[in-house]
Amino acid sequence: MQTLIKNGTVVTEEKILTADVLIEDEKIITVEKNLPATGVDEIIDAEGLYVLPGGIDVHTHLDLDVGATVSADDFYTGHVAAAFGGTTTHIDFATPAKGETLKSAYEEWLGKADGKAVIDYGFHMSVVEVNESILREMEQLSGWGITSIKVYMAYKNILQLTDEEIFRVMQVAARKNILTAVHAENGDVIDFNVKSLLRDGKTEPKYHALSRPPLLEAEATHRAIYIANAAGANVYIVHVTAEMSLAQIVESRKRGLKVLAETCPHYLMLDDSYLELPDFEGAKYICSPPLRKKSDNEALWKGLSEEDLQIVSTDHCPFNFKGQKDLGKDAFNKIPNGLPGLEERIPILFSEGVAKGKISLAQFVKLTATNPAKIFGLYPRKGVLKTGADADVYLLNPNAERTISVKTSHGNLDYNPYEGLKIKGKIEKVFRRGKLIVDGERFLGEKGSGIYLHRSSPIVN
Ligand SMILES: [Zn+2]
Structure with missing residues (x-):
């Protein structure tokens, strides 16, 4: 299964660039400009959105x-x-x-x-x-x-x-x-x-x-x-x-x-x-x-x-x-x-x-x-958009606005400490290891599909 996220603004700790992210199954295959869509199962247009790890x-x-x-x-x-x-x-x-x-x-x-x-x-x-x-x-x-x-x-x-x-x-x-x-x-x-x-x-x-x-x-x-x-x-x-x-x-x-x-x-x-x-x-x-x-x-x-x-x-x-x-x-x-x-x-x-x-x-x-x-010993498998990393990606619309409220929060809680806070930016899609788990207001994640991560030694430079 290949997914191509096209024309988004890809952000890493080093650079910000307009590029496409090609995902195959659970991994990022490559992050490049103008990737061809041939053979790709799904194309997602991310124009105007930030593409973030x-x-x-x-x-x-x-x-x-x-x-x-x-x-x-x-x-x-x-x-x-x-x-x-x-x-x-x-x-x-x-x-x-x-x-x-x-x-x-x-x-x-x-x-x-x-x-x-x-x-x-x-x-x-x-x-x-x-x-x-x-x-x-x-x-x-x-x-x-x-x-x-x-x-x-x-x-x-x-x-x-x-x-x-x-x-x-x-x-x-x-x-x-x-x-x-x-x-x-x-x-x-x-x-x-x-x-x-x-x-x-x-x-x-x-x-x-x-x-x-x-x-x-x-x-x-x-x-x-x-x-x-x-x-x-x-x-x-x-x-x-x-x-x-x-x-x-x-x-x-x-x-x-x-x-x-x-x-x-x-x-x-x-x-x-x-x-x-x-x-x-x-x-x-x-x-x-x-x-x-x-x-x-x-x-x-x-x-x-x-x-x-x-x-x-x-x-x-x-x-x-x-x-x-x-x-x-x-x-x-x-x-x-x-x-x-x-x-x-x-x-x-x-x-x-x-x-x-x-x-x-x-x-x-x-x-x-x-x-x-x-x-915490998860790099470069997590925390970065590059070849070989897990395809954990979310798309954020920087211009959309919303207001935080307990009514629209998803946790199991009867209040929200930030009730009424106006927020700039809206998360539109979330992929976890290549699987779309959030699409707008819809939750698509499968219960039990998250995995335990064996972490390596910390990088503390
Ligand atoms: Zn604590």
């Missing part, structure tokens, strides 16, 4: 059990939402319970995706406790196609590791060429703050943010970078939210230290004023780290345009307002943490970033596809 979201939490409840999207509903948003690959976090082996968490997450996946997926492995057997098991990760781990400096007594534990994990990661992703917030101080606030009767959503100020993120970011470099490990700071944390990253690089980092759409678009919405609606905007100030939004956009941040991911972890977020009606620490983003990431970054002139089209492709592929 399928998005890769390296930070999602589908079907995640957080104790009191489970994140609202599973590997089907989350994938449908992702596909409508131009994302054809994601990396989720396999997270073992304490006492559980890494292998069993890996198998559990394969089971969550099995029979449901529509887009392609991989896993990071969360390391939530450190002992000899976990450290030994880490040596096997790359054999399962897992080349990145995640450690938490926050969530005391649940996920948090001590500095010594993080250092020991990073030493193994360095030896095995595994990238360590770090949730950088000072969990000890936050835990004390949460208890103090609740004791004083300060239970509303806005106190969640006050319990974990940007200073405690910046401090942990600094510590993560320095510990990683002391261990000789490659480190990736997830969900950078604040100017102060970004400054730690920039300053560390000036000193010759190695660090990579991401931010997420909600930290670019939303600020802490949302936490004060009446009728408990602030709970819709509870995530960790929390939303910051408008000045932080602006600093992060600058961080993208100056390429101090390498990736925009989503930390997609949705919880319904009714029945989930309201678990925390009487205490902010019981509100499940997380916002959606899988469907909104690419449209928002295009509209607010490219169309408003904050980032270039090439940077947009790097942030959403090429850098994620390189840093």
